[in-house]
Amino acid sequence: xxxxxxxxxxxxxxxxxxxxxxxxxxxxxxxxxxxxxxxxxxxxxxxxxxxxxxxxxxxxxxxxxxxxxxxxxxxxxxxxxxxxxxxxxxxxxxxxxxxxxxxxxxxxxxxxxxxxxxxxxxxxxxxxxxxxxxxxxxxxxxxxxxxxxxxxxxxxxxxxxxxxxxxxxxxxxxxxxxxxxxxxxxxxxxxxxxxxxxxxxxxxxxxxxxxxxxxxxxxxxxxxxxxxxxxxxxxxxxxxxxxxxxxxxxxxxxxxxxxxxxxxxxxxxxxxxxxxxxxxxxxxxxxxxxxxxxxxxxxxxxxxxxxxxxxxxxxxxxxxxxxxxxxxxxxxxxxxxxxxxxxxxxxxxxxxxxxxxxxxxxxxxxxxxxxxxxxxxxxxxxxxxxxxxxxxxxxxxxxxxxxxxxxxxxxxxxxxxxxxxxxxxxxxxxxxxxxxxxxxxxxxxxxxxxxxxxxxxxxxxxxxxxxxxxxxxxxxxxxxxxxxxxxxxxxxxxxxxxxxxxxxxxx
Amino acid sequence: xxxxxxxxxxxxxxxxxxxxxxxxxxxxxxxxxxxxxxxxxxxxxxxxxxxxxxxxxxxxxxxxxxxxxxxxxxxxxxxxxxxxxxxxxxxxxxxxxxxxxxxxxxxxxxxxxxxxxxxxxxxxxxxxxxxxxxxxxxxxxxxxxxxxxxxxxxxxxxxxxxxxxxxxxxxxxxxxxxxxxxxxxxxxxxxxxxxxxxxxxxxxxxxxxxxxxxxxxxxxxxxxxxxxxxxxxxxxxxxxxxxxxxxxxxxxxxxxxxxxxxxxxxxxxxxxxxxxxxxxxxxxxxxxxxxxxxxxxxxxxxxxxxxxxxxxxxxxxxxxxxxxxxxxxxxxxx
Numbered sequence: 146x147x148x149x150x151x152x153x154x155x156x157x158x159x160x161x162x163x164x165x166x167x168x169x170x171x172x173x174x175x176x177x178x179x180x181x182x183x184x185x186x187x188x189x190x191x192x193x194x195x196x197x198x199x200x201x202x203x204x205x206x207x208x209x210x211x212x213x214x215x216x217x218x219x220x221x222x223x224x225x226x227x228x229x230x231x232x233x234x235x236x237x238x239x240x241x242x243x244x245x246x247x248x249x250x251x252x253x254x255x256x257x258x259x260x261x262x263x264x265x266x267x268x269x270x271x272x273x274x275x276x277x278x279x280x281x282x283x284x285x286x287x288x289x290x291x292x293x294x295x296x297x298x299x300x301x302x303x304x305x306x307x308x309x310x311x312x313x314x315x316x317x318x319x320x321x322x323x324x325x326x327x328x329x330x331x332x333x334x335x336x337x338x339x340x341x342x343x344x345x346x347x348x349x350x351x352x353x354x355x356x357x358x359x360x361x362x363x364x365x366x367x368x369x370x371x372x373x374x375x376x377x378x379x380x381x382x383x384x385x386x387x388x389x390x391x392x393x394x395x396x397x398x399x400x401x402x403x404x405x406x407x408x409x410x411x412x413x414x415x416x417x418x419x420x421x422x423x424x425x426x427x428x429x430x431x432x433x434x435x436x437x438x439x440x441x442x443x444x445x446x447x448x449x450x451x452x453x454x455x456x457x458x459x460x461x462x463x464x465x466x467x468x469x470x471x472x473x474x475x476x477x478x479x480x481x482x483x484x485x486x487x488x489x490x491x492x493x494x495x496x497x498x499x500x501x502x503x504x505x506x507x508x509x510x511x512x513x514x515x516x517x518x519x520x521x522x523x524x525x526x527x528x529x530x531x532x533x534x535x536x537x538x539x540x541x542x543x544x545x546x547x548x549x550x551x552x553x554x555x556x557x558x559x560x561x562x563x564x565x566x567x568x569x570x571x572x573x574x575x576x577x578x579x580x581x582x583x584x585x586x587x588x589x590x591x592x593x594x595x596x597x598x599x600x601x602x603x604x605x606x607x608x609x610x611x612x613x614x615x616x617x618x619x620x621x622x623x624x625x626x627x628x629x630x631x632x633x634x635x636x637x638x639x640x641x642x643x644x645x646x647x648x649x650x651x652x
Numbered sequence: 653x654x655x656x657x658x659x660x661x662x663x664x665x666x667x668x669x670x671x672x673x674x675x676x677x678x679x680x681x682x683x684x685x686x687x688x689x690x691x692x693x694x695x696x697x698x699x700x701x702x703x704x705x706x707x708x709x710x711x712x713x714x715x716x717x718x719x720x721x722x723x724x725x726x727x728x729x730x731x732x733x734x735x736x737x738x739x740x741x742x743x744x745x746x747x748x749x750x751x752x753x754x755x756x757x758x759x760x761x762x763x764x765x766x767x768x769x770x771x772x773x774x775x776x777x778x779x780x781x782x783x784x785x786x787x788x789x790x791x792x793x794x795x796x797x798x799x800x801x802x803x804x805x806x807x808x809x810x811x812x813x814x815x816x817x818x819x820x821x822x823x824x825x826x827x828x829x830x831x832x833x834x835x836x837x838x839x840x841x842x843x844x845x846x847x848x849x850x851x852x853x854x855x856x857x858x859x860x861x862x863x864x865x866x867x868x869x870x871x872x873x874x875x876x877x878x879x880x881x882x883x884x885x886x887x888x889x890x891x892x893x894x895x896x897x898x899x900x901x902x903x904x905x906x907x908x909x910x911x912x913x914x915x916x917x918x919x920x921x922x923x924x925x926x927x928x929x930x931x932x933x934x935x936x937x938x939x940x941x942x943x944x945x946x947x948x949x950x951x952x953x954x955x956x957x958x959x960x961x962x963x964x965x966x967x968x969x970x971x972x973x974x975x976x977x978x979x980x981x982x983x984x985x986x
Contacts, residue, residue, distance in 0.1 A: 214937055216967055218896040223796070224833035225896075265670040273680075276688045283724050288683035306682060313681035314672040328672045329699035330727040372854050380730040382765040428854060428862035432908025433835075434843050434873060440855040441847050442803050443812075443839035481900065485970035494835040494900050496797065534973045588807070640830055 195251060202240035203254035210239045210486045210542055231497050234559045235487050238547045243559075245551045253611040255475050255545050258575075260299060260615075262553030263568065267295040270554075270565040271306065286339035289313055291569035292395030293346045297628055298572045298618045307347040310356055314340050316352055322357065322364025332364055333378040338390035341397055345627045358398050365391055366405035371413035373421025374439075382568050384438045385429055388422055389451035392458040393625055396595045423459055426452045427469040433494060434474030446492035446506040453512045454624045461584070461597040462516035476513065480534060482506045488539030488572075489547065489558075499557045500548040500567050503540060503574020510535055511623045521584045526604065530583070538611050539573035544575050558613045573626065576618035581606050598624055655693040662710055668696035669703065691721045702731055707738035716749075723753065729762040733769045743776045751787055755794065764800040768807055780812045785819055789826075796827055797836045806843060810855060815844050832892050838901045845885060846874065846912045859912065872911040882913040890923060897927045897935035907941075921945045928959075936967050947982045956982050 202211045213232055218225070237243040241254045248256045271292040274281065281288060289310055293303040316328040317340065323332025324340040344352040368375045368387065375387035395402070395418060402417050404410055414419065428440040429452055435444025435454040456465040466472060482502065489498035490506035510533065517531045548555045548571045554563025555571035578583040580603040588596035604619040622629050671692055687695075694717050701711045718725055731899040736746055747770065754763050770775050771784075791801045814820050821844060827837040848859050856862055858872040889906040893899065910917060920941060927938035934955030943959040946952035957979050958974045964975035 216898050216933060218898045220896045221833070222831040222833050224831050224894075271682045272684075274683065274685045276686045276691075278685050279687055279691050279722050280724050281683075282685060282687070282691075282722055283726055285683055285685075292683065309682050312676065312679045314674075316672040316674055325727065328724075329669065329695065329702065330725070331730065333726060378726065378730070380733070380769075381726065382761070382768075394756070423862070424862040425854075427868075427871075428856035428858075430861065430871065431839065431857040432846070432911065433839075433904050437839075437857055438803060439806075441806050441843045441857045443799070443836050447801065469862075469866070469868065471871050474871075476977075478904075480971050480974040483970055485968075488970065493797070494904070495833040496835070528983070531977060532973065534977055536970050536973065539970050629978055 152401060162417060185544070192232075198242065200237070200242055201240065203250055205252050206240060206254035206542075210488060210539070211236065212486060227497060228495075231558060232486060235498075235543075235547050238559050239486055239488070239542060241546065246546070246551070250553050251611070251613050254340065255551070255611050256543060257613060258618075259549050259553060263549075263555065263572070264301060264553075266550075266563065266568060267292050267299065267301070267565070270568070271309075283330060283333075283336075285327050286314065286317060286324060286336045286343065289343045290339040290346075291565040294621065294626060295565070295569045295572050297346055297599075298576050298621060300619060304347050304349075307352060310343055310347050311351065314344070314355060317547040318355070318357065319364075320357075321361065322360035322362070331378055331380075332392035333381070334368065334387045334394075335377060337361070338393055340623065341394050342627050345625070356398065358400060361394065361398065362400045363396065363405045363408075365400070365418060366408040366410065369404060369408065369410035369415065369418060370411060371415070373415075373423075373425035385426065385436065385448045385451045385455070386438070388426060388479060389455040389458075391418065392422075392455045396458050396598050397625065399590075402594060419459060423456060423465060423469045424487035426456060428649050430470055430475065434471065434476070434478035435493075436475075436610055438543065439525040443493060443503055446482060446490065446509075447500045449475075449479065450505040450508045453509050457512045457515070457624055458595060458598045461520065462512055463519045466513065472513070472516070476534065479506065479509055479513070483539060485539065487543055487547070488536065488541075489543030490540070495578065497558065498543065500544065500555060500571040500574070501557065502547075503544055504570035505578070507535075507540060507574040507577050508623060511577060515584055518583070520584045521600065524585045524587050526581065526583045526602075527637070528582075533578075537606070540574065540578050541611050544571055545616070573621055574620060575616075576621055577623065579606060579610075579612070579617055580604065580620040582620070582623045589648060599630060601629070603629065655689060657693055657697050657714075666697060666700050668693070669699035670696050681845045688721070691718075692971075694718050694721060695725075698728060698731075702727075704773060707735050709739070711735055712739065712741070717947070719753070720928045723760055724762065726762050729766045733766055735774070743770050743773065744781075746770060747781070754787075754791065758791075758795055758798060759800075761800060764804045771808070772811060780814070782810065784808070785823065789823060792827060796831060796834050799836070802836045802840060805840065809844065809880045810849075814851055815851070820844055827953055830890065832895055833899050833901055835901045838905045842905060842908055845881065846872070846908065872908060873914055874912045879913070882909055882915070893923075893927075893935070897938065900937060902939035903935075903941065916948065917941055917945050920947070931962070931966075933962070933967050936963055939963055939967065953982055 168553045191433070197466050203285045238246060241250050241256065246256050247259055250256050270288065293306060293310070314324060317324045317326065317330070317336065319325060319332045321332070324337040325332050326336050341356065344355065353646040367379060368391070370376060374383045375391050376383045377387045394400070402419055404416060404418055410567055426436070429436045431437055431444040433444045436449040437444055438448045453466065456462065459465050481494070482492070484491060484498055487498045489500060490502035492502050492505065513557060514531055514534065518527045521527060547559050550563040551558050555568045556563040557567055582601060584597065584600045585602055586600070590596065590599045601623060605617065620629065621627065657668070673684055675684065694714060697714055698718055703982070712732065712735045715728050715735065718728045732836055734901065736743065737931060740874055750763065750767055757763060788801060791798060809820060824837050824841045824844070827834050843857070846859060848856055854862065860866050860873045861871045886909055889902040889909065892902040907917070907921065924938040924941045927933070927935035928942060933939055939959050939962060943956040946956035946959065960975050960979050964972050968975070
């Protein structure tokens, strides 16, 4: 899900010698995917057809990741120029011969995860920002979430930030329900989602008690639309992000499914927050098979994740996905998001790879795999599975070779600066791909509603990896983006409190 | 507080509400920002006027100041829209200002929703303003795949019922002529031609979708088909494919057209075959389409498997696991 504002800016905290403010969200010089050549101006390509370069790659790297694609059209257009330039820029990184790469490289020619650098970057991302970052003022709950989720995945203990997080979020909550970006900002589903997830990551009764659940429920009811979807805030736009955020909040906070009395949506004949929601998502599937932000627009990877995760929260994916999505069409589009030689995912047809889609597109795969594997039979992995339908090797190579910034943090692609949005979601993609996520026939809650959402488990994948054991990350829940909930005895019905992170492994 | 607002007699009656960012003596909030003093001041006055739900000229001016300091402040945009309507301001003037802001901040959700809120006023805009589409083309000249702008344009089409307006298809033709790989333009074209437009049918990317009575396999099927239009669109896609056969966009557009018309892929067998001569492949999409045509014909299952194997092993090995899955599907069916 794209953040409220592009959180794609270089942290200056680590580079305090610079007095330059960061680029604004839409600075023409840095805005992503803006004008042909701006983001990749150092590698001019005159023709769409790229020639294989002569420099030899490190040992252990298959040709698939060191050569341009075997089928290329001669016709050059803006899209193909950008694509060619991106490949040219990625190739030295994929070959492991770019001087800025840190290594050490393993037998597959893949550099190690710069764990310590990323940990330092993530800790830093939770500290003070200089004045140029004022454009992130409406995204502060996101900043907390990205930092805390990133730290959890990389093996640090985010619960140490509990009291600071509570202090941060208290003034952002509105009496009329929900969280805004900060004090005096109206409640927004994106901010509320990030706030609830952050609280779930730090866990505990106090975190849970910060949230006015009754007001939250009433506010969600006011966002419900007659067509089944949700506005992201009162007076704001309606889109698939809203649908997913509502379902994540509803499930984690164990809120009533019924619509509150006297809300507008009741006049349209709706009774539940979930009424018409799956049908709304169904109408967002496009002729390409992917899913758009709202009905009738172009298929997009971030919205695909929101829609699929939302369907999988609504009910078992083998029922909800097969009932509401044309799965063969969806699979075809999703699979086409992975490119070679880059190995990473793009968000749309004829757009470039971007590390953040490691999560948005990568995160669709476990949900689809679970839908294809069918009804869970036991409290363990299914006896047969379709397995990974994408190239885990390709994604590993893109993330570790192309997305690690020299001084820590992860990024969209070579040539881009890291930021906490990309650091979180690139790590989330790496983590998801390192684990096999499956559902069991048991839920960690006794609740009958949304039992399927709480029946997921994960186990590390041990075969066919091109990364080292020391590069392994902690798993995140595939629908919530938080540590796996586990049963605790800290309160009845308090689902959020169930979501206490498991103790980190010692390394 | 000593600043622009504090020293302005016009604001003397307002008591600003100072920022609470969670800081206190013991605890530092997370990801705090060292706000510029003018932002601290402007947002303190904003909280005060919003708390009083003030609809005034000075509040309108204040929203502009806050937007200039932080255009991603979604709250201020929503407040601004309310004030504009409450004071019955000229929305034409607002649009002119908005155009400048939009070109400055290309990747911004709020601007485009704000524009939609204004444009949805039938009282102010009974028909689409003449320069509206010119401005969108100006935006596309900066970023021809800007998702927010395309989302807004889709809304415009539905709001003003522009599906058959010549300008829509002219702009799409121009954008595809400039870059035949512009998938956003292809998507918009599909919406113009095949998305539901009936008043009583909710908006949908595919016809026949999101209804309890339909199954996902039938998504996209039109109840009534204009075969001439379908033929013309298929020809349009073929011309685009000839220019760049490995361009995914027109291939999948054509599949969507055939799906809408309830026609099989079989009629494209000859055309697709032109891009696959034995092992010499000019388009992986042609190979995939041929494989599907063969798979539908039970007796040619092996030929289908051979083609998918070609993709898996030679032309598109990054998707090996997916091609294996597809091969398995055919083997199960056979």
